Amino acid sequence: MTLSTTARSTLGRNRDRAATDSAELHAVLDEGRVCHLGFVRDGAPVVLPTAYGRDGDTLYLHGSSGARYLAGDELPCCVTVTHLDGIVHARAVMHFSMNYRSAVVHGVARKVTDPHARWHALRTIVEHLTPGxxxxxxxxxxxxxxxxxxxxLDLTEASVKRRSxxxxxxxxxxxxxLxxxxxxxxxxxxGIPEPAPDLPGHRALPPHLG
Amino acid sequence: MTLSTTARSTLGRNRDRAATDSAELHAVLDEGRVCHLGFVRDGAPVVLPTAYGRDGDTLYLHGSSGARYLAGDELPCCVTVTHLDGIVHARAVMHFSMNYRSAVVHGVARKVTDPHARWHALRTIVEHLTPGxxxxxxxxxxxxxxxxxxxxLDLTEASVKRRSxxxxxxxxxxxxxLxxxxxxxxxxxxGIPEPAPDLPGHRALPPHLG
Known part of the structure; x- marks a missing residue:
């Protein structure tokens, strides 16, 4: 599938760094653990790190029912996931750069209320964090x-950018x-998994962490 | 110095995870390479990954003079830097979590126009990316x-949150x-530095990369 080309999902700079296929979007999202969720509160931008999960062309977010920014049924937002792959050293300081892959998703996230859909979303988020x-x-x-x-959040309006x-x-x-x-x-x-201090000694590392 | 306690820099949830000293803010910022810059365009949030640098209580950002979002003299923004330290496996899926440190800075970034100040800012950003x-x-x-x-961007309205x-x-x-x-x-x-393909063979790795 080809990614959308709305004005805000079309790169203004360095267009040669744009990916145009949803497979690349999915790959960037699937490799990440933390996304940066941007929204507007009282007219000002707020960016918070949070967990997420992806199933097909839907990205799921979750949070506490007491969180102010999740109080409404809809959340206009921008979700960005970035992987830093390298520091690029050039002959000139203004050509220093970073190798990276990033995905930027624009849209309006909708509160999920159906119990089965909520269960599926939570499963997706937990399995994204650690499969199994x-x-x-x-x-x-x-x-x-x-x-x-x-x-x-639908993954219908998104851009992927990378440098290597x-x-x-x-x-x-x-x-x-020079x-x-x-x-x-x-x-x-x-790194090596660190068992909780109160974990009984007989409990071995489960296969999905092996 | 104690961090500000305005409404938007005071944590609504998990207040036990809040740091209150600017030394912790500086430490989180100094360890990062990529920040996530949030701003509002046409009423919608946008979050972009970008480089930055810090000198004292000032955070510097830079970009192309052709970038649309940097066209004005002021940019109301939110800059967030996050370090993921671990995946927390619990006995119950809803207690899964992440160990992390994050800094969230709110404010209005001002365009720097004085030539000496611009030079200092660029030096700060490059030295942040790779000292030396x-x-x-x-x-x-x-x-x-x-x-x-x-x-x-002044570091006067900021919060630091961490879990370990x-x-x-x-x-x-x-x-x-369970x-x-x-x-x-x-x-x-x-990893091991990878010389550019067109780097002459006699050019050794400089001491600041040793």
Whole structure:
């Protein structure tokens, strides 16, 4: 599927860095754990980090039913997920850059109220955070469900941008051999699982964390 | 210095996760490379990843002079920097969480026009990205300076939030020994520098990258 090309999902700068296929959008979203959720409160922008999950062309968000910004049935928002892949060192300071992949989704998130849809959304968010967790841990009870709100955002208006590869220096700077140039890779890694202090010693790491 | 306590910089939820000292704000900002810049365009929120730098209680942003969102002299914005430190596995899916540190800065960024202040801001941003780079690489020329806009945002209205440690399960779930529980650490690491393909072989890695 081709991504939308509305005015706000069309890149104004560095258009050569734009991806145009929804598979790339899905890949960027699926690799992330934290999104940055932007919304407007009292006329001013607010950006908060939060969890999310994706199923097909729907992105799910959740939060406390006491959270002010989730009080309405609709939330005009912008959800951005960014992966930093490297620091790009150029011969000239103004050509320093970052290698990255980012997805920016615009839209109006809708509160999900149907119980089955809410259950599916919560499962999607938990499974996005750590696949296998939903079947391993205790499912939500009525009290937990009442304390949680769920929103769905269509992935219909989105853009993907990425940069990769070496620096883009001016030819004169390359010829002059002014400075070291290249990329310092950056990646996100997971470490060895740390059992909770109150976890019984007989409880082994489950297969989905193996 | 104690952080501000305006309504929008005071946490509504999980207030025990709030930091109240500007040293913690500075630490979160200094460790990050990418911030998420939120602003309002045509009444809708927009969140973009971008570079930044900090000097004292000022955060600097820069961009292309052709970027639409940087066209004005002032930019009401929200700048958020987040570090993901771990995935928190609980006995119950609704207690899954993330260990993180995040800084949220509210304010109106002002365009920097004084040449010396602009130079200082650009130096701050480049040195934030990779310390030592400013003196190693070629400095900006007149054309590059003309193509770049710089904004300054005071760090006077900001909040810091963090979670660390094991899951916060219900006592009954702990007693029932329902599931594995603990934390999978997440960290960001840098790899071995990759020289640009057109870098002469005699050019060794500079000391600031050693």
């Amino acid at each position: 967790a939903w079947e391993h841990a205790r499912h939500p009870d009525a009290k937990e469900l009442a304390a949680t709100v769920v929103f769905a 590869g070496p620096p883009s220096d001016d030819d004169a700077d390359v010829s002059a051999d 400075a070291w140039a290249g990329v310092v890779p950056v990646s996100t890694v997971t | 780079a400013w003196e190693h690489a070629r400095h900006p020329d007149a054309k590059e300076l003309a193509a770049t806009v710089v904004f300054a 440690g094991p899951p916060s399960d219900d006592d009954a779930d702990v007693s029932a020994d 599931a594995w529980a603990g934390v999978v650490p997440v960290s960001t690491v840098t």
